[in-house]
Amino acid sequence: MTKMKFDYEKDNGDKSTRDVILLNERSTYIDTIDTTKLSEKEINEMVTIIKDYENKIKPYMKIAFRRFSSDNMKNLIVEKVND
Numbered sequence: 001m002t003k004m005k006f007d008y009e010k011d012n013g014d015k016s017t018r019d020v021i022l023l024n025e026r027s028t029y030i031d032t033i034d035t036t037k038l039s040e041k042e043i044n045e046m047v048t049i050i051k052d053y054e055n056k057i058k059p060y061m062k063i064a065f066r067r068f069s070s071d072n073m074k075n076l077i078v079e080k081v082n083d
Contacts, residue, residue, distance in 0.1 A: 001047065001051060003021055003022070004019075004021075004022055005019050005020075018032075019035045019036050019045060021033045021035060021047070050078060
């Protein structure tokens with residue numbers, strides 16, 4: 001799990017300081033959970049959930065994790081899976 005803190009400026013000039021938990025990092029953007037407006041209790045719950053998730057998938061990450069370039073994907077079929 002990676003936590004980050006940074007100052008962010010939107011295209012319209014609005015500025016803010018953000019505390020986030022990094023989910024995914026790309027060359028031009030990052031996906032995060034913005035904890036700026038969460039309570040300490042909510043942040044702690046989120047951290048516990050993420051750590052539990054990371055521990056549960058760790059064995060599979062070692063043998064099955066792959067990163068694919070979206071430019072090279074053809075005939076993509078996306079399926080949303082709900083509980």
